[in-house]
Amino acid sequence: MNDESHLRSIIGDFSFFKNLPDTDIDFLLTSAVIRKYSKRAFVFTQGNPAHYFFIIISGWVKAHNMNAKGDQSAVHLLTKGDVLGVDTIFDRGSYLSSAETVSDECQMLEIFSETLKEQARISPELAEKLLGLLSHKIKEMQVSDACSVLGDSSRRLACLLLRLSSWMVGKGGTLKLPYEKSIAALQLGMDQATLSRALTSLSDLSVTSKCREITINNFSRLSEYCCVHCPIPEGHCAGRRIPSEKRPQEN
Amino acid sequence: MNDESHLRSIIGDFSFFKNLPDTDIDFLLTSAVIRKYSKRAFVFTQGNPAHYFFIIISGWVKAHNMNAKGDQSAVHLLTKGDVLGVDTIFDRGSYLSSAETVSDECQMLEIFSETLKEQARISPELAEKLLGLLSHKIKEMQVSDACSVLGDSSRRLACLLLRLSSWMVGKGGTLKLPYEKSIAALQLGMDQATLSRALTSLSDLSVTSKCREITINNFSRLSEYCCVHCPIPEGHCAGRRIPSEKRPQEN
DNA sequence: CGAGTGGTTGAAGAGTGTCAAACAGTGTGG
DNA sequence: CCACACTGTTTGACACTCTTCAACCACTCG
Numbered sequence: 045m046n047d048e049s050h051l052r053s054i055i056g057d058f059s060f061f062k063n064l065p066d067t068d069i070d071f072l073l074t075s076a077v078i079r080k081y082s083k084r085a086f087v088f089t090q091g092n093p094a095h096y097f098f099i100i101i102s103g104w105v106k107a108h109n110m111n112a113k114g115d116q117s118a119v120h121l122l123t124k125g126d127v128l129g130v131d132t133i134f135d136r137g138s139y140l141s142s143a144e145t146v147s148d149e150c151q152m153l154e155i156f157s158e159t160l161k162e163q164a165r166i167s168p169e170l171a172e173k174l175l176g177l178l179s180h181k182i183k184e185m186q187v188s189d190a191c192s193v194l195g196d197s198s199r200r201l202a203c204l205l206l207r208l209s210s211w212m213v214g215k216g217g218t219l220k221l222p223y224e225k226s227i228a229a230l231q232l233g234m235d236q237a238t239l240s241r242a243l244t245s246l247s248d249l250s251v252t253s254k255c256r257e258i259t260i261n262n263f264s265r266l267s268e269y270c271c272v273h274c275p276i277p278e279g280h281c282a283g284r285r286i287p288s289e290k291r292p293q294e295n
Numbered sequence: 296m297n298d299e300s301h302l303r304s305i306i307g308d309f310s311f312f313k314n315l316p317d318t319d320i321d322f323l324l325t326s327a328v329i330r331k332y333s334k335r336a337f338v339f340t341q342g343n344p345a346h347y348f349f350i351i352i353s354g355w356v357k358a359h360n361m362n363a364k365g366d367q368s369a370v371h372l373l374t375k376g377d378v379l380g381v382d383t384i385f386d387r388g389s390y391l392s393s394a395e396t397v398s399d400e401c402q403m404l405e406i407f408s409e410t411l412k413e414q415a416r417i418s419p420e421l422a423e424k425l426l427g428l429l430s431h432k433i434k435e436m437q438v439s440d441a442c443s444v445l446g447d448s449s450r451r452l453a454c455l456l457l458r459l460s461s462w463m464v465g466k467g468g469t470l471k472l473p474y475e476k477s478i479a480a481l482q483l484g485m486d487q488a489t490l491s492r493a494l495t496s497l498s499d500l501s502v503t504s505k506c507r508e509i510t511i512n513n514f515s516r517l518s519e520y521c522c523v524h525c526p527i528p529e530g531h532c533a534g535r536r537i538p539s540e541k542r543p544q545e546n
Numbered sequence: 547c548g549a550g551t552g553g554t555t556g557a558a559g560a561g562t563g564t565c566a567a568a569c570a571g572t573g574t575g576g
Numbered sequence: 577c578c579a580c581a582c583t584g585t586t587t588g589a590c591a592c593t594c595t596t597c598a599a600c601c602a603c604t605c606g
Contacts, residue, residue, distance in 0.1 A: 189436075
């Protein structure tokens, strides 16, 4: 399979390209490449000029800022279908955060920023797609902000587990944490030791763990434990599992 | 002065309308009104359908989420020139947070969402303006996220003071806090009592206060105290006052 | 004057960060 | 096969910051 048809077969999955006119897709792909990264590779670094934006094809990427002493903040974890760096194109021109892979076999679709910007000027559909994308990103930031004020560390961890398991159906199940616990601790803004203790304390809510395999026996019980304190309104957080009779209606 | 010319005289100041074609402005203003709010009025409430977006003409507005128990989170404070609710138009259709005025004499320019969306589809200039606006909002959220991990409460307060005084020139000066200290505490994610103590502790850095009048005698000294711990790269935070030759080396 | 609001201060306790040691899993090399 | 190093994680002890709750103060307004 040649590069061109390989690209096309992959992008069919991604919501970014859904409902975009073929002319837009064709034009964007003229400058697009797929690049592979190993674990702990930097995709880009804060402060550097932003020539590309990225769509994650596989793997997990940590977007973060780092101060002079190496402390990290504003850690967001992104995966398949998520987008990196669009916000730089229309405001800054340099990356505000760094992006570093935290899993093996990360693949990114990389598109030249100027191409995107150019095409957005002549395609209302692309422009609207990007507006939706940025709006969605703002929403996600608000959701993860909300998690960080949920109260104690156990509740914040519970919130993360619920969001990571939002694709799972049924009453409970086992989840493989897609990245290291120390990374999850960064994401939650707590110390690694605190996360470890928080996970232990969740055994009261029948959450058990063995290495990175975390078993949640009762999603709705966990959800009642933390989502009750969450300020995000109904229907905006996929993690929430409070049984439907307890909330008005969900879509 | 009639409504129409009054509107036009006001919007000249706002970056939102800068470099927009007259046709766009004309069309947007067909549905625009200016509304006044007294202190502690809700502009909109989380979860409600988003029919309007807002440009703040004067006053300060607190955007926040509230959980079932009344605890607030994700508090952002906005003022003249800032925009409320654009992100809802292209992603959700309902407000994710609530907006409440926190100062007297708040005036908002209110534009019907559908009008904006419609016009953005046919005007590349407007679409690009909105893309820039959303990108900028993402940046601001990242900056305020960064503030919240600056370490202890004194440093977080110092960060806020520097950002609020970023328009001031010279070595130091006196700033009138534009909203109540309890609101600032919410914004910084700390208790009101903690903020009060933090402000006292900043007297070591010759920051003094009398009610809402806060005097900072030495911006760059304050900046060295907190910005050194900040992960936001050079040139992205208006609050930073560290002379540029000093930055590279630390610790 | 009393009531109401915004802010300060004090004492006590909970929750976290820090530091350090210990442990488990993996890969390497003899 | 074991010894060893290396990394990721857990656990314990301790210090410290922040929240909580309370009383109190300063100021405004009827």
